[in-house]
Amino acid sequence: MMTRREALKTTALAAACATVLPSATAQPAAPVTMPAPAAGGPFTLPPLSYLYDALEPHIDAQTMRIHHDKHHQAYVTNLNAAVAGNADLEKKSVEDLLKDLTALPEAVRAKIQNNGGGHYNHSLFWQMMAKGAGGEPKGELAAAIDKKFKDFAGFKTELTTAATGRFGSGWAWLVLGPDKQLAIESTANQDSPISAGKNVLLGIDVWEHAYYLKYQNLRADYIKAWFNVVNWDFVADRYGKLMA
Ligand code: MN
Secondary structure (H helix, E strand, O other): OOOHHHHHHHHHHHHHHHHHHHHHOOOOOOOOOOOOOHHHOOOOOOOOOOOOOOOOOOOOHHHHHHHHHHHHHHHHHHHHHHHOOOHHHHOOOHHHHHHOHHHOOHHHHHHHHHHHHHHHHHHHHHHOEOOOOOOOOOHHHHHHHHHHHOOHHHHHHHHHHHHHHOOOOEEEEEEEOOOOOEEEEEEEOOOOHHHHOOEEEEEEEOOHHHOHHHHOOOHHHHHHHHHHHEOHHHHHHHHHHHHO
C-alpha cells in the first residue's frame, strides 16, 4: 500500500516530469488539460491473495513482506514515474508496454524495461505460489511437460539448472513460445519473456531479495524449497487459456 506521503511525493514527481519533459512541443502554461493520474499513476501494487506467512516454512513471512510491499512497490512507483506526462504510455497496459520495447521513447525505454518488467513479473510470481501447494501438475499441462522434458523430474532438473545458473539477478522460466511449445529459459534483471514474444507460464525469482534473509548465499536450497509452493492450478489454468 502506498502511504499518503509516498503518493504525494510521486504525484509531485509526476507533475515535475510533466512540466519538464515535453519541451520539444511547447505547451501553453495553462490550462492543464491532461487528467491527473489517480494516486500516483496508472499502475498499482496488486495485493497478495494470501497472508505473508502462508508460504512458510519454504518462503518466510519477512521476505514476503519486504519483497511484495517494498520491492514490488518500488517497481510500480518507478514505472508510474517513467510513464508520467506521456498520455500514450499512461493508458497502455504493462503487457503492451513490454511487448515492444523498441516502440518506447528512448528516454524511458530502460526504465520501463526494468520497472515494467519488475511489475509484470512479480504480479505473476505471487499467483504462481500458494499455501499448501507444490506437488506436480495434472491434465494437459502434465502431458505437455512429460512430452517435452520426458517426465516431471526432467522438467524440474532443467528449471533448476536455469535458475541456479543465472549469474547475478534474474529469473528462470517455463514459457510457451509463439509455436505453442514449452521451453525453459532464464532472463537477466527484470527482463520478461513477453518482450521476446513468449508467454510466461511459471517463473522463479532468483534475485537475492527473494531468498537472502532465510537462505543467505544458498540459492540452490531456496530453489529446492520453492517447488513446494508452486501453484500448479494457476499454471495449468494459464496454459489452458493460452492454448485455447
Ligand atoms: Mn523479486
